[in-house]
Amino acid sequence: MNTYHIPVMLKETLQFLQVKPKAWYIDANLGGGGHTEGIIKARSKVLGIDLDPEAIREVAKNHHLEVKLINDHLQAISADLILYQSNFAHMGEVVKKLQLDKILGVLFDLGVSSHQLEKPQRGFSFNLEAPLDMRMDPQHMTVTAADLINALHENELTQLIQKYGEERYAKRIAKKIVEERKKQRIATTNHLAQIITSVRPKSKADRTHPATRTFQALRIAVNDELHSLKEALPQVLEVLSPGGRLVVISFHSLEDRIVKNFFKDENKKGSIKIITQKPLIPSEEEVKTNPRSRSGKLRVAEKL
Ligand SMILES: C[S@@+](CC[C@H](N)C(=O)[O-])C[C@H]1O[C@@H](n2cnc3c(N)ncnc32)[C@H](O)[C@@H]1O
The missing domain is CATH 1.10.150.170 (Putative methyltransferase TM0872, insert domain)
Structure with a gap:
């Protein structure tokens, strides 16, 4: 089992992304790479983005990739997996820099990873004595x-x-x-x-x-989380190919409201089709085995 973070609603995410071989997908919240792993197993390619250098290093280690420091940010690159330390609010710029085309899906799995919560030095948890920090990217914030x-x-x-x-x-x-x-x-x-x-x-x-x-x-x-999400969502429509899917898993009502309103507005403009009229929630069985999944809500849209 992945001790860094257990991916939430993995089966549903892969189903809704409709992962096709050899196409590019963006995992905007790489974390421990659980969702990324699922996409790669379907013989697809992933650009994994995370603010946190520990996430980039963890997934690079698991995939035996060399991590390089480029312009003061970590990157690791292979034919089917690119790991890129960045705020997902810069997704458009990152995709342009890497010259990726035909992106068929973008996934957001918002919030913090279990690793961030459980590592006392990061200061995210009230259960662990630590300096009050909470920065996802301690070097740049x-x-x-x-x-x-x-x-x-x-x-x-x-x-x-x-x-x-x-x-x-x-x-x-x-x-x-x-x-x-x-x-x-x-x-x-x-x-x-x-x-x-x-x-x-x-x-x-x-x-x-x-x-x-x-x-x-x-x-x-x-971490200026809500602003980053608001900045990132319109960029998804710029990078996604027509027919490509956007899947967002959120964990509290503030995030979910932003996603819901974005979907509603873009649907009105005719730029997306909403696939999930109501958000999906994790099964009882998933909540039992992974209590951290309990507040997850998954919404899906397709670019027209
Ligand atoms: C819930 S975890 C993702 C877990 C991952 N899907 C998995 O299965 O292992 C959220 C991750 O998103 C990262 N993150 C949060 N906000 C971000 C942002 N604005 N830009 C990039 N990464 C962000 C966090 O550092 C954390 O590693």
């Missing part, structure tokens, strides 16, 4: 979660937690953060989690950790 927590005004913090975490207790949490940081800089995941837990009630219906929504909000802000 300069602002960490700790920087935001310690620098934003109280009302900016409230807005950030409300908007990106959809947290109803945002105001209370922001107030407590500002109070606590006057005593001491908030520098670790545990410290922040304790602060949130001390003021956020745990409802009976909600079995998630009280810090879940605030941590999600910080991660989205640090």
Whole structure:
């Protein structure tokens, strides 16, 4: 089993991508390469993009590819697999640089990998004591979660937690953060989690950790996730061949809304056909074996 990350809705993704041999596909969220592996097994070719150098190195190692540092970003290239360290918001530029044509599918599997969550030094998880970091590309991004927590005004913090975490207790949490940081800089995941837990009630219906929504909000802000997705989606229509498929797996309503609205607008313009009227969710069996898949929603469109 892949310990880096278990791919979510793999069977459904491959079915909807309608993978054909010898064509190019883009995996915009390479991660541990689980979906990429599935596409390559169907004798197709993949451009795998990820912001995170650890993802590029992991998949390169598994495919015995040499990683090179080009213009300060990692790349590994073979006949049927190209690994490229980049934000998927630059997809159009990357495809042009590599001179790839006839791309028959693009996949987004948004969010963070299990590897990122489980490696304490990355600072994504409230369960592991670590510096509050959360940068997907620590080399090129300069602002960490700790920087935001310690620098934003109280009302900016409230807005950030409300908007990106959809947290109803945002105001209370922001107030407590500002109070606590006057005593001491908030520098670790545990410290922040304790602060949130001390003021956020745990409802009976909600079995998630009280810090879940605030941590999600910080991660989205640090990595500018929603903006990147909004930038990337129109580029997919530029790089995709007619008849090519776009598959997006999202993990929270903010991402899913962006995808849903993009599909609706482009469908109206006549540039795509929506294949999934309602998003697909993982089977009960998948959720049992891989609980991290539980909030996944998969939407598919075809370029006309
Ligand atoms: C859920 S994981 C992908 C897992 C992968 N599909 C697999 O099966 O192993 C999401 C990955 O997307 C990357 N990522 C997130 N936002 C990105 C962005 N804007 N551009 C490029 N990569 C991004 C993360 O670094 C992470 O490795």
